[in-house]
Amino acid sequence: MILTLFVVFIIVVGLLLITRQNHDPFHADAIIDPPFTSLTYGVQIFGWWDVDGTTLGHHLEWVRLLAFTHAKQIFAWQDIEPNPDEWHFDVADRIVSEAENKGVYLVVRLSDAPDWAHPSLPPQSEGSYVDAPADNPDDWAEFCGMVAARYAGRIRAYQIWNEPNLSREWGNRPPNAADYVVHLRACSEAIRAADPNAIIISAGLSPTGNMDDTAHRDDLYLQAMYDANFQQYVDVVGVHAPGWGVPPEYGPDDAERDGRGRWATFRRVEDLRKIMIANGDAARQIAILEMGYTIDQTNPDYAWHAVNEAQQRDYLVAAFRYAAEHWRPWVGLMSVIYFAKPGWTQADEQFWWALNDAETGAIRPAFAGLAQMEKYCGDVIFPARDEYESAYAPEYNPCH
Numbered sequence: 001m002i003l004t005l006f007v008v009f010i011i012v013v014g015l016l017l018i019t020r021q022n023h024d025p026f027h028a029d030a031i032i033d034p035p036f037t038s039l040t041y042g043v044q045i046f047g048w049w050d051v052d053g054t055t056l057g058h059h060l061e062w063v064r065l066l067a068f069t070h071a072k073q074i075f076a077w078q079d080i081e082p083n084p085d086e087w088h089f090d091v092a093d094r095i096v097s098e099a100e101n102k103g104v105y106l107v108v109r110l111s112d113a114p115d116w117a118h119p120s121l122p123p124q125s126e127g128s129y130v131d132a133p134a135d136n137p138d139d140w141a142e143f144c145g146m147v148a149a150r151y152a153g154r155i156r157a158y159q160i161w162n163e164p165n166l167s168r169e170w171g172n173r174p175p176n177a178a179d180y181v182v183h184l185r186a187c188s189e190a191i192r193a194a195d196p197n198a199i200i201i202s203a204g205l206s207p208t209g210n211m212d213d214t215a216h217r218d219d220l221y222l223q224a225m226y227d228a229n230f231q232q233y234v235d236v237v238g239v240h241a242p243g244w245g246v247p248p249e250y251g252p253d254d255a256e257r258d259g260r261g262r263w264a265t266f267r268r269v270e271d272l273r274k275i276m277i278a279n280g281d282a283a284r285q286i287a288i289l290e291m292g293y294t295i296d297q298t299n300p301d302y303a304w305h306a307v308n309e310a311q312q313r314d315y316l317v318a319a320f321r322y323a324a325e326h327w328r329p330w331v332g333l334m335s336v337i338y339f340a341k342p343g344w345t346q347a348d349e350q351f352w353w354a355l356n357d358a359e360t361g362a363i364r365p366a367f368a369g370l371a372q373m374e375k376y377c378g379d380v381i382f383p384a385r386d387e388y389e390s391a392y393a394p395e396y397n398p399c400h
Contacts, residue, residue, distance in 0.1 A: 026273050028330055030282035035157075035199045035235045036332025037378050039324055041399060042070035042107060043355070044290070046341035047095045048079065056095060059339045060102040062356075062363075066371045067382065069399050070105045070156065072289070072335045076112035077143050078129075084116060089150060096154050105156040107201075107335065109289075110144055110187060121171055132171025133161070133179070137186035145190030148198060157199035157333070159238055159289055160187045163206040165221040167214045174213040177224030181233070188233035201333075202230060204240040204289035205272075207263040218263065219271055226279040236287045236332065237276060241269050241319075243293040245305030248319035264305075266291070266319055273330060287333040291319060295364075296352035306352070313369035324376035336370065375399055 031038075043063060047056035063071050073095055081087055099106050115124055117134040124130055134140040148158070163169040164180040180203070188200050202225070205218040216224075218239070231237075244264040246255075252262035252271055262271055269286065276284060293312045296302040307315060316336065323331050337350075340358035344351040351358055355367045375382035377399035 025277075026270065026327070026330055027277050027282040028328065030277075031285060031329045032283060034285045034329050034332050036285060036287065037399065038285075038327075038329035038332050039320065039376050039399075040070055040333040041066070041068040041320075041375060042072055042333055042335035043068055044072040044335055044338035046339065047071075047073055047098070048076070048091055049342050050091075050094075052342070055342055056098055057102075060098060060104050062339060062367070063104050064102060066367070067375055067385075067399070068370075070107055070333065070335065071099060072107040072109060072159070074109045074111065075147060077110065077117070077140075078112050078114035080147070081143055082114055087146065092147070092151075096151055100154065106154075107157045107159060107289075107333065108147070108155050109159040109162060110147065111159075111162050113140065118171060130171055131169050132173075133164075133183050137183050140183055141186035141190040144187035145194050148191040148194035152195040153197065155195075155198060157201055157236075157287075158187075158191055159201045159203065159287075160184050160234075161203040163240070164203050165205050165208070165216045165218055169206075175216040175221065177216070177221050177230075178228045181225055181228040181230045184230055185233045199235045200233065201236045201238045201287050201289065202234045204238040206240055207242065207244075207268050209261040209263050218268070219275060222272055222275050223279075226275070226281070231279075231281050231284060234284075236285050237272070237281075238287050238289045239269055239272050240290040241266050241288045242291065243305075243307075243315050243319065245293070245307055247315055248322045266322075269327070269331070282330075285330055285332045286327075287335075288323075288331060289333075289335050290337045291334060292316065292337040292353045293366075294349070294352045296349055298346055298352070299349045302349050302352070309365050313365040316366050317369045317373045320370075320373060320376075328376065 045059040047059055050056040075092055080092060113132060113134050117139050118132045120135050121130060121132055165175045167173060167175060184202060191198055191200060205221055207218050208215045211217050243266045246265060248266040250265055251267040252265055255265045256262050262268060273286060276282060293307050293315050294302050295309055295312050296306045323334060337353050340354035340356050344358035356363045372385045374384045
């Protein structure tokens with residue numbers, strides 16, 4: 001009898017241990033060799049439009065003052081190859097060199113095909129542009145390969161396209177995940193041939209509740225990408241995580257309970273992670289390619305989820321803290337939007353997401369909050385700072 005009870009006890013304890021080990025719904029222990037340190041801190045810059053010759057330098061210096069290590073920059077195909085076989089790398093060369101000089105790593109978004117690459121679309125009027133993939137994926141692959149070969153070993157990671165689950169980012173045609181994967185494969189294979197060490201990230205998907213010709217839900221689109229076996233062409237899955245006006249702790253279940261839709265939360269990322277796990281892809285890391293809170297009280301499409309400047313600061317800091325406490329190591333790169341593009345005005349919705357005011361040049365409270373907050377870099381924690389205006393010193397930043 002005693003032996004029987006002992007055996008039962010051992011079985012129960014074993015089951016409890018197994019249950020405890022498997023309680024994590026996000027399978028953090030599946031991440032063995034992550035491409036990005038968790039967390040990796042980034043911010044999007046707009047160095048291409050350095051109209052006064054100082055914007056790029058200021059943006060990269062601000063990255064350092066934030067104690068961030070990565071800057072995301074768009075390399076638009078239409079700017080680099082405006083006509084077939086007419087290559088313009090002068091601006092890209094300057095951005096890559098300046099980032100190296102500042103000790104900032106680049107995540108480059110490849111997107112924005114020139115008009116000549118999609119002749120199937122109606123001709124555009126002068127000054128207008130439609131964001132559409134190339135008719136011939138080989139043309140797109142050539143562009144990706146040329147960039148990767150020129151900057152082999154100098155660009156840390158590439159994001160392949162942006163928000164293809166929106167019609168406006170897919171030539172004003174219905175989104176098509178299988179078609180996106182065709183273009184992803186073409187670009188990925190070209191980059192891997194030219195720079196095998198570069199990290200390849202799939203396009204960040206726009207969180208949306210629409211499922212029609214204008215947009216596809218990010219969760220359904222991600223599953224459709226898995227159906228087309230996209231994962232073999234990337235190292236990291238790209239997502240977008242705007243805050244939608246609510247604190248970052250507010251989750252998809254809370255949103256669904258309140259009738260908001262699961263997509264309208266920062267923690268929508270968790271739903272997408274579960275799709276990865278369901279498709280046997282738990283060992284792959286996620287990169288948050290766009291995150292932020294808008295303070296827009298002007299544009300009705302965005303004012304409904306606007307916050308004030310103090311909330312923008314507090315929610316962004318809390319979002320990084322939430323990720324550090326709950327999402328490591330399966331979330332690596334987290335990139336904030338943005339340092340403002342020169343020329344933005346209050347009529348531009350992007351103006352209100354930025355960490356600085358494009359009209360006055362002044363930094364917003366969110367900048368100071370992000371600069372002063374603690375940083376989690378693998379097993380090292382960089383404690384919060386009381387101030388950040390002092391000269392940058394590399395020893396301040398264990399993430400580098």
